[in-house]
Amino acid sequence: SSDLTQDPAVSVALGQTVRITCQGDSLRSYYASWYQQKPGQAPLLVIYDKNSRPSGIPDRFSGSSSGNTASLTITGAQAEDEADYYCNSRYNNGNHWLFGGGTKLTVL
């Protein structure tokens, strides 16, 4: 499949660890990047190059990848982490980009 598949919703207790996954055949060839989007805001890049964080992104955010699955892990989730999270990568042909359907993270 050329799609990137994410669970629609995930919840985590405050201070606990949560993993958000993204599955797709293209992830065997291309790294995923991850975006956080809060209501009414533009997406914010939180992980790129499989497990690199842009300046200003807390180190509780990390990324990993294995086979056709990329993961975003938040270690010690905070209330402000409640948001939609999208993975992104290229199609298998390498010429076009696609996003996963998004995961709504609720921090309890």
Add this chain to the structure above:
Amino acid sequence: QVQLQESGPGLVKPSETLSLTCTVSGGSITSDYWSWIRQPPGKGLEWIGYISYSGRTNYHPSLKSRVTISEDTSKNQFSLTLTSVTAADTAVYFCARLTIVGPTSDFDFWGQGTLVTVSS
């Protein structure tokens, strides 16, 4: 710090043409790749296409027949044109910088987005 700002009409009639411009500051569109991405209300993100530092374009296959991305290097702007719009094109449209290094790529800077509604 690269900053992007979208501008253009917020309302377009069905069958007409949607036109948006992205003004870039803190960086040059003669470097990197510059993309348009959209998000229908309550839905996920969809990549529309990009224009490269050399003016080469690349579009999402499902939109290719209706989309044109162009640039004005003198103003450090790039633009989106989408023809024959329908209600399905109603979305928040974002412009973003796309960075590509080998197998890795990411949209590292985004505009705030602009809502375009297709309605008569």
